[in-house]
Amino acid sequence: MKSKLTNLLQLFRDVLPARNLEELEQRLAKAQESHDLAGLAKIYYDMGVHCMKGGDPNRAMMYLSRADSIFSSRDDVYEQVKESVREDCSDRIMQLEEEPLLTNQIPEQVQEQAEWLLDDIQTRLWGLLTMARLVQVGKRLAGLPGCEVLGDLGQAVDLILRSFQERISQEEFQFLMDTCDRLYELGDDECFSDMTSQAEVPGGAPIQVFDLNGLLVVTELNLYLDSHIRLLTEGPDNSEAETDLIPCALLPDYYLRTCKEDLSLLPQIQKEVERIQADCEFVRSKISWDDIARKVAEYKELDILV
Structure with a gap:
C-alpha cells in the first residue's frame, strides 16, 4: 500500500x-x-x-x-x-527571433556584409573558414555514437578548398557527397538529445551533441556542402552561396548550458565575433590561394572551446 x-x-x-x-x-x-x-x-x-x-x-x-x-x-x-x-x-x-539578441544580430550582420561586400566565391570562402574552425569540435564529438561523420570535416575542408582551384577526382567528389548525406542523416539521430553522451573539453565543461545549437550547426554544414556540390556540378547560376554557416562557430548553446555569464561578455564568444569580422576583411582583400590555405590550416588546428 x-x-x-x-x-x-x-x-x-x-x-x-x-x-x-x-x-x-x-x-x-x-x-x-x-x-x-x-x-x-x-x-x-x-x-x-x-x-x-x-x-x-x-x-x-x-x-x-x-x-x-x-x-x-x-x-x-x-x-x-x-x-x-x-x-x-x-x-x-x-x-x-525579433529580439536584439547576439544570436540574431550576428547572422543578420553576416548576411548584409555578404550581400553588399562580397562576391559568390568570397562568401563561400568566408563559410569555409568557419567550417575549418569547427574541425576540432567535430573531432571531439566524432568519438560519440552516431557522430562519426563529424570527424571527416577536416578532409572535407581540404577538398572544398582544392576544388576551388582545380578539378578533384570522382572518388574525392563522392566523399563530399557521402559526407553531405551523412550530415543530413545525423540530424535525424537520437544522439542529439542524449544528455549522457558527451565529450571532454580540457579545462571546461563537457560538450554534448545538442550544444551544436540544436540541429543548426549540422544542418548548415549539410547545406554548405550541398551548395558546393551543386556549384561543382551545375555552376554558380544554380547554386547560391550559403551564409548561415558563417556564425555557427559561436556555439552559443554550449556556453548557455554551461555558464551563467552574459554571452556577449564571454572571451570565447568575443574572440569568435572578432574572427568572423576579420575573416570577412580577409576574403575581400587581395589574397592568394596560398594565403587562404595557410589560414585554413591554422583554423583547423584551433580549439575554439579552450
Whole structure:
C-alpha cells in the first residue's frame, strides 16, 4: 500500500507545474533515462517558457529550439506532443527571433556584409573558414555514437578548398557527397538529445551533441556542402552561396548550458565575433590561394572551446 501511495505521489509531482529550473532539469534527466522523446520535448518547452517569464531570452531560445528540434525530428514524436504546445513553441521562437539578441544580430550582420561586400566565391570562402574552425569540435564529438561523420570535416575542408582551384577526382567528389548525406542523416539521430553522451573539453565543461545549437550547426554544414556540390556540378547560376554557416562557430548553446555569464561578455564568444569580422576583411582583400590555405590550416588546428 505504501509503495502504491509513493508511486501516486511521484506521478502527481511529475504532472504538477515545476517550481524552478532545477526541478525541470531533474524531470529532463528522468525523461532521458526512459528515452521519452515526447517528454523531453515538452520539458524543454517548459524550460523555455520558464526562461522567457524570467527575462532570460537567450536560454529561452535555446530550450525552445531544442523542443522544436525533438518534436520535429520524427512523425511519431510530433503526434505525441500536444498541438497547443507545438504551436506555442513556434510562436515563442518567432517572437524571440525579433529580439536584439547576439544570436540574431550576428547572422543578420553576416548576411548584409555578404550581400553588399562580397562576391559568390568570397562568401563561400568566408563559410569555409568557419567550417575549418569547427574541425576540432567535430573531432571531439566524432568519438560519440552516431557522430562519426563529424570527424571527416577536416578532409572535407581540404577538398572544398582544392576544388576551388582545380578539378578533384570522382572518388574525392563522392566523399563530399557521402559526407553531405551523412550530415543530413545525423540530424535525424537520437544522439542529439542524449544528455549522457558527451565529450571532454580540457579545462571546461563537457560538450554534448545538442550544444551544436540544436540541429543548426549540422544542418548548415549539410547545406554548405550541398551548395558546393551543386556549384561543382551545375555552376554558380544554380547554386547560391550559403551564409548561415558563417556564425555557427559561436556555439552559443554550449556556453548557455554551461555558464551563467552574459554571452556577449564571454572571451570565447568575443574572440569568435572578432574572427568572423576579420575573416570577412580577409576574403575581400587581395589574397592568394596560398594565403587562404595557410589560414585554413591554422583554423583547423584551433580549439575554439579552450
